[in-house]
């Protein structure tokens with residue numbers, strides 16, 4: 001489904017094609033420091049897809065809250081939250097640097113919490129640019145977005161080096177193409193644990209080959225997303241094994257020899 005999203009509200013104009021996240025052929029999974037205590041630190045350790053393991057995460061560096069609604073709500077539509085026993089800030093109406101601190105780590109017990117009626121526009125800048133993975137890692141997503149409850153939506157769009165939106169606006173829908181993260185989270189703003197899921201976002205789904213950050217928007221009907229954003233950079237392709245390199249050269253040499261022999265036979269055939 002593709003529709004035009006043009007939202008000239010709250011001083012922010014979003015123009016682009018709005019996509020519902022298409023199905024991902026093969027989803028990965030994550031490993032965590034622990035999954036038994038929903039109120040404690042839960043550190044993201046690695047991302048896996050197939051037999052491969054990735055740990056090259058790229059963190060959020062800066063944040064800029066563009067707008068929030070209702071703007072005069074004393075509780076604040078968006079807040080920084082933490083697991084009940086996690087050391088960290090839980091605060092309504094956080095500053096931009098408090099939002100960045102909340103996201104700038106691998107502790108999934110530190111998330112942004114949005115009230116169910118809340119709406120906002122938020123820019124998150126990564127510590128370095130994310131570029132489309134090399135072919136050997138083309139099935140690896142560039143961004144993981146965790147959501148407590150698996151009961152809320154988000155829209156995201158890539159940002160260029162100047163912080164301007166580029167590519168598609170992607171609608172991440174609650175429960176759709178969302179993988180269970182294998183743990184539950186009980187934070188200070190809720191009185192019981194909720195299961196956490198995550199979306200795997202590929203740059204191709206955002207219609208770009210590189211991003212410096214994300215524009216995240218939430219409308220009131222999105223049911224208040226409670227989330228953490230973490231980038232992933234697979235890195236270079238593994239060098240082939242020395243044995244396979246040697247075998248490759250041997251095969252090439254043998255191919256070359258047989259061609260030379262064929263040419264030789266043809267040459268001598270013509271002469272005779």
Ligand SMILES: [Ca+2]
Pocket residue numbers: 075076077078079092113114115189
């Ligand atoms: Ca709150």
Ligand SMILES: [Ca+2]
Pocket residue numbers: 147148149150151152223224225226
């Ligand atoms: Ca939620």
Ligand SMILES: [Ca+2]
Pocket residue numbers: 084186187188189190191192
């Ligand atoms: Ca709690």
Ligand SMILES: [Ca+2]
Pocket residue numbers: 113114115116152223224225226
């Ligand atoms: Ca919420």
